Amino acid sequence: MKIGVQELMAxxxxxxxxxxxxxxxxxxxxxVCWVYTRGxxxxxxxxxxxxxxxxxxxxxxxxxxxxxxxxxxxxxxxxAGHRPVLCGYIPSPAVAxxxxxxxxxxxxxxxxxxxxxxxxxxxxxxxxxILKDDEAGIRAQWVEIPAAHFTDDGALxxxxxxxxxxxxxxxxxxxxxxxxxxxxxxxxxxxxxxxAHSAVGRDVVAEVFAALGAEVTxxxxxxxxxxxxxxxxxxxxxxxxxxxxxxxxxDAIVSTDGDSDRPLIADETGAWLRGDIAGIxxxxxxGADAIATPVSCNTAVELCGxxxxxxxxxxxxxxxxxxxxxxETSGATQVMGYEANGGxxxxxxxxxxxxxxAPLPTRDALIVLLALNVAAQEQDVPLSALRSAxxxxxxxSDRLADFATEKSRAIMAHFDSxxxxxxxxxxxxxxxxxxxxxxxxDRTDGLRMVAVSGDILHLRPSGNAPEFRCYTEADSxxxxxxxxxxxxxxxxxxxx
Numbered sequence: 001m002k003i004g005v006q007e008l009m010a011x012x013x014x015x016x017x018x019x020x021x022x023x024x025x026x027x028x029x030x031x032v033c034w035v036y037t038r039g040x041x042x043x044x045x046x047x048x049x050x051x052x053x054x055x056x057x058x059x060x061x062x063x064x065x066x067x068x069x070x071x072x073x074x075x076x077x078x079x080a081g082h083r084p085v086l087c088g089y090i091p092s093p094a095v096a097x098x099x100x101x102x103x104x105x106x107x108x109x110x111x112x113x114x115x116x117x118x119x120x121x122x123x124x125x126x127x128x129x130i131l132k133d134d135e136a137g138i139r140a141q142w143v144e145i146p147a148a149h150f151t152d153d154g155a156l157x158x159x160x161x162x163x164x165x166x167x168x169x170x171x172x173x174x175x176x177x178x179x180x181x182x183x184x185x186x187x188x189x190x191x192x193x194x195x196a197h198s199a200v201g202r203d204v205v206a207e208v209f210a211a212l213g214a215e216v217t218x219x220x221x222x223x224x225x226x227x228x229x230x231x232x233x234x235x236x237x238x239x240x241x242x243x244x245x246x247x248x249x250x251d252a253i254v255s256t257d258g259d260s261d262r263p264l265i266a267d268e269t270g271a272w273l274r275g276d277i278a279g280i281x282x283x284x285x286x287g288a289d290a291i292a293t294p295v296s297c298n299t300a301v302e303l304c305g306x307x308x309x310x311x312x313x314x315x316x317x318x319x320x321x322x323x324x325x326x327x328e329t330s331g332a333t334q335v336m337g338y339e340a341n342g343g344x345x346x347x348x349x350x351x352x353x354x355x356x357x358a359p360l361p362t363r364d365a366l367i368v369l370l371a372l373n374v375a376a377q378e379q380d381v382p383l384s385a386l387r388s389a390x391x392x393x394x395x396x397s398d399r400l401a402d403f404a405t406e407k408s409r410a411i412m413a414h415f416d417s418x419x420x421x422x423x424x425x426x427x428x429x430x431x432x433x434x435x436x437x438x439x440x441x442d443r444t445d446g447l448r449m450v451a452v453s454g455d456i457l458h459l460r461p462s463g464n465a466p467e468f469r470c471y472t473e474a475d476s477x478x479x480x481x482x483x484x485x486x487x488x489x490x491x492x493x494x495x496x
Contacts, residue, residue, distance in 0.1 A: 001147075005039040006139045008032060016135045017316075022111060022120035022465065025065040029154030030072035031145070033121060037076035037107065039141035040123045040130075044105060047137060048125060052081045055102065057170065059087040059095035060109035061200040061259045063225050065119045069109045071160040073121070078160075079146070087170040091201035091260035093364040094174035096124050100360070101173065110200075110259035113341075114465045116225040122259075129362050131318045175204050178370055179211045181350075181357045186374050188213035193244050193253040195237075196221040197228055201260025205366060209254070212370070219244055219253075228255065230262040230275050230341045231397045231469075237264075238272065245270030252373055252383050256365040262341040263365035265372060267383035273372075274395050275342025280304065281386050282371040283336045286350050286357075290332030292323035295444040296340045296397075296458055296471045303391040308332070314445040315460065317363050320345055324361065337361075340397065340471065344368045393473055396480035400468040400488055400495075407495045408461030408468050414494060415447060422447065430494075431457055434486050455479070457487050468495075 009015045012032045014023030021036055044050040056077045060066035066089070074084040085104075087095050092108045099106030106124040114120075123130045123138070130138070151157055192214045196202035202221065210216045220240065228237065241253050245268065253266040266272045273281075276297035283291055283306075290309035291301060294316070302310050309327055313319035320337040324347040327335045335347040343363030350357040360367075376383045415430075417423040422441050427449060432438075435451040442448035446460030448471075456473035468491060472483035 002142050002144050003035060005035060005141045005143065008035050009139065016139070017120075017462075017465075020108075020120050020122035022114070022118060025117055025119050028065070028069060028119055029150075030068070030075075030156045031150045031154035033069050033072040034076040034079075034150075034156075035143045035145065036121060036138075037073045038080055038143045039138045040107070041077070041080045041082065041105070042141045042143065043134065043137045044125060047134075048127075050082075050105070050126075054082045055085045055104045056082050057085050057087050057095055057099050057102070057104055057106040057167065058109075059090050059092075059106070059170070061111070062089055062198050063111060063116050063119055063258070065116075066109045069119060069121070072156060073107055073109065075156060075160040085167045087167050089200050090171040091174065091204065091256070091365070092122060093261050093360060093362055093366070094171050094201070094204070096129070096362045097174050097177065097360055098167065098170035099124050099126060100128065108259065112259050113227055113229040113231075113257040113262070115227045118465065124362070129317060129321060131322060135318075171204055174366075175208050175211070177357070177360075178208050178366060181352065181355050182212055182370060182374055183353070183355070184212060186212045187377055190214045190373060190377055191249060191251045192216050192373070193248060193250040194218050195240070195244075195253055195255035195264070197226040197255065198222045198224065199228070199256045199258060199260050201256050201365065205254060205256065205260070205369065208366065208370070209373075214373075217248060217250075225258065228257050228264065229399075230257050230264045232399050233264070233272050241266040241272060242270040251376070254369040254373075256369075257341070260365050261363035262339075262343045263368040264342070265369055265383075267387070269384060271384070273383075273387060274298065274340075276301075276338065276340045276395055277387060277390065278342050278368050278372060279338025279344055280306075280390060281375065282344055282368045283307070283338065285371045285375045286336060286346075287334050288336040289334045290324075290327040290330075290336070292320045292327060292335070292337035292345075294320065294339055295442060295448055296460070297338070298393055298395045298473060299456075300390045300393045303393065312444065315339070317343065317345065321347075321361050338368075339363065340395070342368055392475055394475070394477045394480045395471060395473045396477070396484040397469060397471045398484050398488060399462065399470070400491065403466055403468040403495070405461065405466050411468070411491060411494050412447065412459070412461065430490060431487065434483065434490070455483060457483060459487070459491065
């Protein structure tokens with residue numbers, strides 16, 4: 001029988017979001033993952049002339065459901081006439097780098113920061129991440145499912161048992177990329193805490209920092225999956241970082257989300273830096289002249305005056321990647337991007353002390369963690385001093401978890417005037433007491449309200465999970481946090 005990928009999405013509830021296909025583990029049956037993979041490979045065959053027998057790299061994060069999904073993907077690769085290459089449990093940017101180096105597709109099984117009852121699949125073409133046009137091409141595929149290949153509940157009847165050619169070099173190349181670029185004495189004597197939790201890149205992060213000369217202490221390693229969200233840092237993680245800083249006297253504490261493409265970095269006091277601030281500092285250290293970043297990120301990127309171009313995009317790495325390509329077309333030579341979660345994308349090669357760092361145009365955490373520490377080391381200042389060089393604009397973000405998608409849609413529709421415009425009067429009636437009169441409303445992605453006072457409120461349903469996100473910005477951390485809490489409280493009343 002044949003099934004369309006678009007039809008499968010509707011039936012299963014597993015759909016494309018801002019970072020690939022995601023859904024509940026209970027929805028991501030072997031059959032669903034198999035069809036998605038076949039659709040991806042068929043699309044590559046048609047659009048990029050993927051030859052028969054090509055290698056397809058496969059990796060995953062540390063969620064309990066990941067091994068089963070990787071096996072279903074490997075079976076789909078074999079059934080499509082290609083060769084699965086198991087790169088192991090390694091960071092998303094590491095398997096993406098392997099695909100770019102080898103010129104082969106790369107598939108990462110990960111749900112990133114979302115809870116363990118969910119998972120996802122991130123697809124990379126031989127030339128990099130799939131973009132929105134590619135998603136449309138995959139959705140349009142019709143896939144032939146062999147008779148009796150799956151049970152009635154969607155499990156493979158014969159669990160995948162063919163040998164997977166292992167490729168441990170993928171993670172070694174990823175580590176060597178940064179050791180070679182920064183040099184083995186770049187962090188000599190620096191005291192670094194690595195908040196390991198269940199991040200798939202916890203070991204490679206520790207190994208790279210140690211290889212650069214840092215004194216590394218691993219902290220809070222967990223065998224159970226911990227959903228660390230770098231855009232909505234948990235209260236317990238705030239407290240842990242402060243406690244570790246007092247106990248160990250670290251110069252910095254570093255961590256990542258589950259698939260290690262989003263960084264988390266705390267200064268010498270144990271205060272976590274926001275991802276959009278870390279992205280600005282990383283871009284400056286690497287010498288960017290053009291920046292692509294989502295509309296939700298801190299406006300300090302424009303106010304600092306460090307970059308000749310700043311291009312604002314919708315939220316999600318595909319939009320950032322497209323904007324980076326446009327910046328290069330317009331004449332920029334050092335093009336980079338970052339997201340509010342801190343994930344950093346390198347579009348152009350970077351040269352430093354005679355060494356070259358090749359492009360990696362996908363979200364990466366390790367480059368941010370290293371660049372900020374090397375910058376502080378070379379300037380002989382504490383990490384907190386890097387942040388103080390920026391204009392005092394502070395962002396905050398949080399989300400309403402387990403928030404039905406239908407509720408999110410209803411809230412956004414509530415502020416629609418009915419003629420494809422926004423009802424500004426209704427917005428001001430709802431949020432005016434909190435932020436004051438509105439100067440502008442940006443609909444690039446969600447509703448971004450800029451008040452006359454300079455306060456910013458940004459409402460956006462998540463593209464990856466049943467969550468409703470709120471981003472706020474103000475002149476102080478206290479004000480930004482207050483706006484965020486109050487804004488989400490108002491959203492709750494709208495959803496009743």
